[in-house]
Amino acid sequence: MDKVNLAGKLAMITDHWSPKIVGELNGQLVKLAKFKGEFIWHHHADEDELFLVLKGRLVIRLRDREVTLDEGEFFIVPRGVEHQPWAPEEVEAMLFEPGTTLNTGNVRDARTIDSPGRI
Amino acid sequence: MDKVNLAGKLAMITDHWSPKIVGELNGQLVKLAKFKGEFIWHHHADEDELFLVLKGRLVIRLRDREVTLDEGEFFIVPRGVEHQPWAPEEVEAMLFEPGTTLNTGNVRDARTIDSPGRI
Numbered sequence: 271m272d273k274v275n276l277a278g279k280l281a282m283i284t285d286h287w288s289p290k291i292v293g294e295l296n297g298q299l300v301k302l303a304k305f306k307g308e309f310i311w312h313h314h315a316d317e318d319e320l321f322l323v324l325k326g327r328l329v330i331r332l333r334d335r336e337v338t339l340d341e342g343e344f345f346i347v348p349r350g351v352e353h354q355p356w357a358p359e360e361v362e363a364m365l366f367e368p369g370t371t372l373n374t375g376n377v378r379d380a381r382t383i384d385s386p387g388r389i
Numbered sequence: 390m391d392k393v394n395l396a397g398k399l400a401m402i403t404d405h406w407s408p409k410i411v412g413e414l415n416g417q418l419v420k421l422a423k424f425k426g427e428f429i430w431h432h433h434a435d436e437d438e439l440f441l442v443l444k445g446r447l448v449i450r451l452r453d454r455e456v457t458l459d460e461g462e463f464f465i466v467p468r469g470v471e472h473q474p475w476a477p478e479e480v481e482a483m484l485f486e487p488g489t490t491l492n493t494g495n496v497r498d499a500r501t502i503d504s505p506g507r508i
Contacts, residue, residue, distance in 0.1 A: 273464040276461045293439065295485070295486075296417060300463070318415050
């Protein structure tokens with residue numbers, strides 16, 4: 271039950287597309303992540319997912335449009351909606367999502383992380 | 390299903406201690422608020438509550454200690470834990486909590502807001 275300094279935790283993250291757990295409340299997880307490049311297309315059948323950009327620009331491609339998030343902007347991807355995060359340059363982001371959420375959603379591949387680390 | 394710009398939404402908030410809903414996901418609400426001065430001591434019996442400071446300094450008084458949050462820091466007040474937010478100067482904050490959370494928790498007084506507005 272300590273406070274969390276976002277910059278301090280982000281400094282501990284060196285890999286891309288590997289969200290780390292930094293908080294837990296009401297069955298939901300707060301995660302921090304660094305993104306760079308293109309992630310895979312996927313969806314989460316039962317979970318809405320919030321992306322808040324802390325640094326950089328994150329594009330969330332949807333099948334019918336793109337949502338561009340700059341620092342201080344968030345977007346909630348509703349459950350069931352296919353999306354592909356794309357970070358032209360490195361992005362720092364905070365995520366809110368249920369504890370059950372898998373980073374690659376309905377897809378299982380080399381980037382799937384079954385048990386995100388806590389920092 | 391639009392993105393949310395935190396600064397833009399915060400510019401719409403003129404009153405203190407009156408969180409506004411800016412997002413909803415998985416039964417949880419994302420709220421933005423401005424604080425100034427002392428709030429009341431209260432607790433939430435069944436809800437954990439996250440305070441993320443976006444601007445200024447927020448002190449969360451607990452019965453046995455104080456947690457001081459500066460910009461880019463968050464703290465999760467666990468359910469059942471009495472707390473009193475205190476903002477010596479104006480603070481801008483993001484809250485993350487269940488849809489059922491009442492701002493004054495177990496206390497009902499003039500500052501209780503039964504239906505927070507959406508902006």
